[in-house]
Amino acid sequence: MPMMNEIGKQSGVPRQRLSPRLEALLVEVGRCQLLIDLCADHARLALAAVARGQAHRAVAIELRKAPLEEARRALRESPCADRILLVRGDGLDALARAESAEAGRALVIAGVGGDLAAQLLARSGDAAGAERLVVQPNRHAAEVRTWAHAHGFHLRAERAVPEGRRLHLLLSFSRAQGQDPAYADLPLELGFILGPLFLRSSESCARAHLRREEKRLRALTALRPALAAAHAVLAACIKRSWSPPRGGD
C-alpha cells in the first residue's frame, strides 16, 4: 500500500500523512490503551496511532519478514518506539507470547479478505480481549458480520471510504451484551450479506457502495439462486421503494 510523506508536527512528534482509508480506520479506532494491528504489513496504522496519541501502546503483528523489516526501520526513527511492539507471527496466537492482559484494547484487521479476517478471529476465540473491533475487509464482509454477531460484538458503524476508483468498506464493532440492535427486525442472513447500517444510510458513499453491490449480486444470483432475496431487497432499497425498519438507529 502506498506510503505518503511525513508532513507537519503535532506535539513535537512527526505527524504522518496517511491514505484516506487509514485515516478512516483511525477515526473508527478512536482512543485506546492498546491497539492491536493484525495483518499489519508495514505497521503504518500502529505507528500513526501511537504518534498521534490515540493509542497509548500498539502491537503490530505481521506474517512476512520483509514488511516487518521496513516497519523496524520506520520505528527506529520514531520517538514512540518504546511503545510499539512489532511481532512476526501468524494471527493472534503471536499476541500471547508478546502481551499480558490489559483493558482498553482495540483490534484492527485491515486490507485482507473478510474470510481470512473471520478465520483469524475464530482461531483467536475472544478477539484478544478487545473491546473495539475494526475490520476493513477487501471482500466477504458478510463473514465478518456473522462472526461478530455470534461473538458478542455489536455493529456500530459501516462506512464506505473512497480511494481512487475503490470504495473500501469499514466495519466497526464494540463488545456489548444482548441482541445487536443493528439487526432489529431484519432477517439476519440479509443483514449479514448486505450490511444493516449500509441499508439504512443515506450517505452518498454508502449509497454508491449499495449500487455496486446490487450489480454484483445481480450477476451472482444467476449462479447462486439463494441470493435472490438479498438482491431483491437491495434493488428495492436503491429505488427507495423498500426501507429497512428503523429499529437499529
Ligand SMILES: C[S@@+](CC[C@H](N)C(=O)[O-])C[C@H]1O[C@@H](n2cnc3c(N)ncnc32)[C@H](O)[C@@H]1O
Ligand atoms: C494488504 S496487507 C494490509 C496491511 C495493512 N493492514 C493495511 O490495511 O494497510 C495484508 C497483510 O496481512 C498479512 N497477513 C496475512 N495473513 C496473516 C496472518 N495469518 N497473520 C499475520 N499477518 C498476516 C500479509 O502478510 C500482508 O502483509
